Amino acid sequence: MTKEHDYDAVRAEIKKILPQPGYDAGSSGPVLVRLAWHCSGTYDKTTNTGGSNGATMRYAIEANDPANAGLEHAREFLEPVKSKFPWISYGDLWTLAGVVALEEMGGPRVEWRGGRLDHTDDSNVPPNGRLPDASQGCPHLRDVFYRMNFSDQEIVALSGAHTLGQCHPDRSGFDGPWVRNPIRFSNTYFKLLLAETWTPKINVAGNLQFRDDDDEIMMLPTDMALLDDPKFVKWVKIYAEDKERFFKDFAGVFGKLIELGVQREEGGNVVKRGMDSGDKSVWVEGAERKTEVRDLDKEGPKAKL
Numbered sequence: 001m002t003k004e005h006d007y008d009a010v011r012a013e014i015k016k017i018l019p020q021p022g023y024d025a026g027s028s029g030p031v032l033v034r035l036a037w038h039c040s041g042t043y044d045k046t047t048n049t050g051g052s053n054g055a056t057m058r059y060a061i062e063a064n065d066p067a068n069a070g071l072e073h074a075r076e077f078l079e080p081v082k083s084k085f086p087w088i089s090y091g092d093l094w095t096l097a098g099v100v101a102l103e104e105m106g107g108p109r110v111e112w113r114g115g116r117l118d119h120t121d122d123s124n125v126p127p128n129g130r131l132p133d134a135s136q137g138c139p140h141l142r143d144v145f146y147r148m149n150f151s152d153q154e155i156v157a158l159s160g161a162h163t164l165g166q167c168h169p170d171r172s173g174f175d176g177p178w179v180r181n182p183i184r185f186s187n188t189y190f191k192l193l194l195a196e197t198w199t200p201k202i203n204v205a206g207n208l209q210f211r212d213d214d215d216e217i218m219m220l221p222t223d224m225a226l227l228d229d230p231k232f233v234k235w236v237k238i239y240a241e242d243k244e245r246f247f248k249d250f251a252g253v254f255g256k257l258i259e260l261g262v263q264r265e266e267g268g269n270v271v272k273r274g275m276d277s278g279d280k281s282v283w284v285e286g287a288e289r290k291t292e293v294r295d296l297d298k299e300g301p302k303a304k305l
């Protein structure tokens, strides 16, 4: 039996599930980073809804968001860790796994704080459609990331995560890795974005993406969009030239991403209000909800069954 809050023990166990021979490039690392990002990237600053607190991707509506296709692999890789440490919330496990994977793949150490609570039902699941659509351009990137409270610089820094992993035609409709070693974190994505000649190509799934001269690596339309906008391209150039600056900024912005919507009391404990279906206290006016809020206390004890 393990001690509660022994996050170092959880980290050690996450490291053990990173090597996955036979899966993609042999590592679960990239898809774990993507899980941490997608469970956090539903955040909406106006309504203060979404984000990693609550682990709403456990529920069908969010798990089946087409943007989350493939993340079942990440969640499954982590199940043995959850079984070993049943006290850890899924929100904590998914974000911690992203942070551990990133560091193990040579990335910076990201500050991580525990205490997220899992929602007890699906009444707080954010609507589908909050994650970015790779076929679009700069206005869409700004819509989506400003909604999460990120700046232009932070959008570029976050996009540097595409130095990891690959696209899968059966998941996103895009195909291939961005760099030649997709399980090593670096600033290569920015270097390649600037240095290669990128040619439009209709991929096997019938979608437009961009290929290098050897057709080995790729870029998404949203990646290429970073070159079109003066405010974005400025940071692409800075991060291509200065790896340390990229690592420092990425650590900060990834740490911010996984804390979006996690409301903490002084001292760091996560605010418990609003974690049950009947509690609307964290929902501000205008919040989109899948189901009607029921006042379970007024409906009496039977309603809670």
Ligand code: HEM
Pocket (backbone or CB within 6 Å): 030, 031, 033, 034, 037, 069, 070, 132, 133, 134, 135, 141, 158, 159, 161, 162, 164, 165, 166, 167, 168, 169, 171, 172, 173, 174, 220, 222, 254
């Ligand atoms: C800028 C907007 C973004 C768009 C449009 C986008 C889109 C995509 C798409 C289409 C894939 C391929 C999924 C698949 O077929 O398996 C992907 C993979 C990935 N994305 Fe993004 N992404 C964005 C931002 C981010 C951010 C902010 C992060 C993390 C900070 C991230 C991390 C990853 C990783 C690590 C993978 C590889 C997953 C794997 O190998 O299974 N992406 N992204």
